[in-house]
Amino acid sequence: MTHEHSFYGPLADPAGDAGHRDHPPRMGFFTDTSVCIGCKACEVACKEWNEVPEDGLDLLGMSFDNTGMLGASSWRHVAFIEQEATLGRQDAGLSTLPTGPSGTVVADGTVSQALPEAARGGADLGTAPVHLGFPSFDLPGAGSGAESRTSFRWLMSSDVCKHCTHAGCLDVCPTGALFRTEFGSVVVQQDICNGCGYCVSGCPYGVIDRRPDDGRAFKCTLCYDRLRGDMEPACAQACPTKSIQFGPLDELRDRAALRLEQLHEAGVGEARLYGHDPDDGVGGDGAFFLLLDDPEVYGLPPDPVVPTRHLPEMWGYAGVAASALLAAATAVFVGGGRR
Template identity: 60%
Template structure:
């Protein structure tokens, strides 16, 4: 068995070769023992699971446009600057040695702070017990030198796993090849370290604007103003303490 890498690992999802088979969804549920869901007939799409959530860590979206189908296997982005980590009060969320972001279910207290903190709307709480769940990038498999279950099961290599720096080079070459073939709509999403979350550990090759896939065009770390807010709060607390002390001294 291969030794696990300590380089930053990630996902590159090439939506141009996704066939919508949902093998990744099934493999994720099987390996991670994620509860079943998606049995509600929506009558608006062939997509039975609907969206990422506590019980859907990989979600294959079926997007019907005027002249084509767009299919994409969405997942947690494992952000470089992860707001969910900033707001978690128990340490249930932590960054692994592979630079991925994982929730420890046995430490989560169900406070839900991470849910609105995620700029992609990935994290969700399970109705059964209120705890938060999301993709772990198969942390246990990585520790054993194995690739995540979704990438292993993907029959078209739409989901690719490996060192993030290598995936970025591979993705850029793929975009250039598609452009040369006339697919000028092809673009990368989440690959740039200069974006609002410092780059994603799971990035995508799209064939349309991010909004078509339900992705925010300009994601921003929701806690970016947190240090300044704490300074303001600290200053306000000191001012309040001083005012109370002054009133007490005057009354004496």
């Protein structure tokens, strides 16, 4: 198989670079945080399918966030971010957007499984009022209508391994425990991992981590076993609002661009894409996001750069230096022999 290649451009082919011939399209995630309702179905499905051990039920003083961050036993992390910010037009004018609970967006803009307008209300960004069945006690946002909760908003997002085009964890692994699959994802083989921890420092997102009991590294596999069986990852299948969308990465990028345009036209100017750019510091992510605020708000680095980005150049410089040292040593040896 031959292909044009650019590590930091749209023609990058990580599966092909890894030696997979006639491989399927690169698969990935597009997470639309604007329709995430924080239900944690993705966390539960991930743990159940992959047999990821329980990692604590401490709420951490952060609303309903009981994981805090991604780790060896948290391959999906749902962030709950409460902001003192007005809702703007999120409660009005977005009910016609073809996404989330109201239907699945496809690249050509058509809508499938659309619900009646009356059932949808204005909930496409998860801001419709919900009656909880107990007294409000004057809590913020406890009113019966959207007009009573315009002083704060919730941002929710399901984070996951980015399966980078240029993966630092893969570059630094000395045992070959990490490998690139035919789908373009990055997987850790626990039976080969020796727990050295190099991959932890090699990840620009702080995703991969080691379990304290045996020191081996763990992270999301993009449900590699399910992909080989022609099934979608467990988290995407369990997501009730289609906030987590799975498919060929090129199609997801087109879909994300359409969704972003729709949000901007609806007055949500703060919406932005994160991790979709093949010219960024990791060559683009296999799992990218639509955010409603700066990446730092979600605990994401604003400009991620893989630590091994300049590794080939460094090896080149090391080779030149070694050659120069060898030449100098040879000259000294030859000169000494002549004397």
